[in-house]
Amino acid sequence: MIRTGDEYRESLRDGREVWMNGERVDDVTAHPAFQPIVDVRARIYDMAHEDEHRDTLSYEDGGGRFAVGLKLPRTRADWWEKRAAVDAVMDEIGGVVTRVGDETVGEMWSLFDGQDVLNEVDPRFAANIRRHIDAVLHEDVFHVSANTDPKGDRSKLPQEQDPDMLLHVVRETDSGIVIRGAKYxxxxAYANQAFVKPTIANWGDAELSDYALGCIVDMGAPGLRHLCRTGFAGRGPAEDYPLSSRVDEIDSMIIFDDVEVPWEDVLFYRHTRAAAFIRGTLHRYSAFPFVQRIQRFADMLIGVALHNVRQTGLERQQAVQEKLATLACYREGIHAHLTAAIALAEPSPAGLLMPNQSLLYTGRVLACSQLPAMMHVARELCGGQICVTPDHAMFAHPETAPWMEKFYTVNDEWTAEDRRRLLALARDLLNSDYAGHRLTFQLFAQSPPFAHLGAVYRNFDFSGPLDVVRQAAGLSERVPA
Ligand SMILES: Cc1cc2nc3c(=O)[nH]c(=O)nc-3n(C[C@H](O)[C@H](O)[C@H](O)COP(=O)(O)OP(=O)(O)OC[C@H]3O[C@@H](n4cnc5c(N)ncnc54)[C@H](O)[C@@H]3O)c2cc1C
Incomplete structure (x- = not known):
């Protein structure tokens, strides 16, 4: 049931149409920008087969083995196991990758919870929903998430502008629906399928809409084009950009140029109530692994800052300790939210176990909204040398190397080469093009900040504070609860 890395690689050689830097990519498994991340995803598949990692990344059920990350969560133990599996992957790759499947599959569990509501709205697709939820687990597919359209002019309804600004159905055929538009x-480009559903947009108030559409789309389907942004991997010298030159998760604009989706892959269709329901519950599970990645990122911020102040002998300064403590509070704040979300997990409408929703969503706001400030604290602790240090070639050239050696050797423990390596990592983490990209990823990839706060507003139980004040002020019974 669990795939190998090579089986995954083979699944990508399906004739898919992928473009980068104005060129068609023949094979994503061999292209310099894609190969590193494909290898990371393949490594995750392979880890599940190895003695050292088998029990962390996979589990046995009815004679078969399945991926821990894809398991429908029913107990607290399931959540602890998922958390441990993500940590094992991050340890193995020595950095942070997010969109590798476990973080997007949770949207399918939201769909599992939504089966009754979706059936009630339109019962035609009930069997498809069940089959796809089952297939993700049993076929171990790499499953991603497609929500965000280009959207165009937001002051207009989609029908009042180029209709393709939001993905929509153009016609029905005997075998399915034909869809047109684009998603980010x-x-x-290196996944097997995506759960495609509407973005946060101006729907108008119609009950039925060609834009209310949820389906599973094969990432190699005819008519689908992946127009990718430039990759970071392999771009800079590895010595100077040790994170980004090693691996980079590639984002695409995918064009649906009249893509036919078979009826058996349609999950909901035309009912705006179904679309609104799915949007409202989408991150109920997937916010957990998303926020977990930020905890790991916070560990990296603390690590670079502390190594640096130890190198430079500044750790004993109280003001420096306070900044390190600020980073630790941030990291532990995320850790506490995730831990409490498991400890106080709650049953979902369909009998799964959801992380405590209020704690999970407030944790996501804490982690995302404070990230820029925490990156800045780490940058401040690293000092200006992260942006003025010459590159590796200067440490290597016979004429300049002695000077670099002289001024970058700190003491007996910290050689010039170790100092250079730390500063290069810190620069890539905090100051590079890639660092800005990662920050924007955390800001937007699981919807924008206003939607994160909207999720908090809908899930925090306001009745407690209202009661406290009702009692303290002696308010009358007429005041609404
Ligand atoms: C690196 C990266 C990776 C991504 N990966 C994916 C992916 O895998 N799948 C996917 O589907 N999407 C992905 N996205 C897209 C992401 O979901 C969107 O960027 C996000 O939903 C915001 O949409 P937008 O970019 O169109 O911003 P806009 O809608 O233009 O919003 C920009 C800003 O306008 C304001 N604003 C807009 N609308 C409102 C409103 N209704 N109320 C209040 N303020 C508002 C807010 O300040 C908001 O931050 C990714 C984005 C990035 C940056």
């Missing part, structure tokens, strides 16, 4: 999607 990380990892689509």
């Amino acid at each position: 999607e990380t990892a689509s």
Whole structure:
């Protein structure tokens, strides 16, 4: 049931149409920008087969083995196991990757919870929903998420502008629906399928709409084009950009140029109530692994800052300790939210176990909204040398190397080469083009900040504070609860 890395690689050689830097990519498994991230995804598949990682990344059920990350969560133990599996992957790759499947599959569990509501709205697709939820687990597919359309002029309804600004159905055929438009999607070019559903947009108030559409789309389907942004991997010298030159998750604009989706892959269709329901519950599970990645990122911020102040002998300064403590509070704040979300997990409408929703969503706001400030604290602790240090070639050239050696050797423990390596990592983490990209990823990839706060507003139980004040002020019974 669990695939190998090579089986995954083979699944990508399906004639898909992928473009980068104005060129068609023949084979994403061999292209310099894609190969590193494909290899990371393949490594995750392979880890599940190895003695050292098998029990962390996979589990046995009815004679078969399945991926821990794809398991429908029913107990607290399931959540602890998922958390441990993500940590094992991050340890293995020595950095942070997010869109590798476990973080997007949770949207399918939201769909599992939504089966009754979707059936009630339109019962035609009930069997498709069940089959696809089952297939993700049993076929171990790499599954990603497609929500965000280009959207165009937001002051207008989609029908009042180029209709393709939001993905929509153009016609029905005997075998399915034909869809047209575009979506932004990380990892689509090297994933197997995507759960495609509407973005946050101006729907108008119609009950039925060609834009209310949820389906599973094969990432190699005819008519689908992946137009990718330039990759970071392999762009800079590895010595100077140790994170980004090693691996980079590629985002694409995927074009649906009249793509036919078979009826058996349609999950909901035309009912705006179904679309609104799905949007409202989308991140109920997937916010957990998303926020977990930020905890790992926070560890990296603390690590570079502390190594640096130890190198430069500044750790004993109280003001420096306070900044390190600020980073630790941020990291532990995320850790506490995730841990409490498991400890106080709650049953979902369909009998799964959801992380405590209020704690999970407030944790996501804490992690995302404070990230820029925390990156800045780490940058401040690293000092200006992260942006003025000459590159590796200067440490290597016979004429300049002695000077670099002289001024970058700190003491017996910290050689010039170790100092250079730390500063290069810190620069890539905090100051590079890639660092800005990662920050924007955390800001937007699981919807924008206003939607994160909207999720908090809908899930925090306001009745407690209202009661506290009702009692303290002696308010009358007429005041609404
Ligand atoms: C690196 C990266 C990776 C991504 N990967 C994926 C992916 O895998 N799958 C996917 O579907 N999407 C992905 N996205 C897209 C992401 O979901 C969108 O960027 C996000 O939903 C915001 O949409 P937008 O970019 O169109 O911003 P806009 O809608 O233009 O919003 C920009 C800003 O306008 C304001 N604003 C807009 N509408 C409102 C409103 N209704 N109320 C209040 N303020 C508002 C807010 O300040 C908001 O931040 C990715 C984005 C990035 C940057």
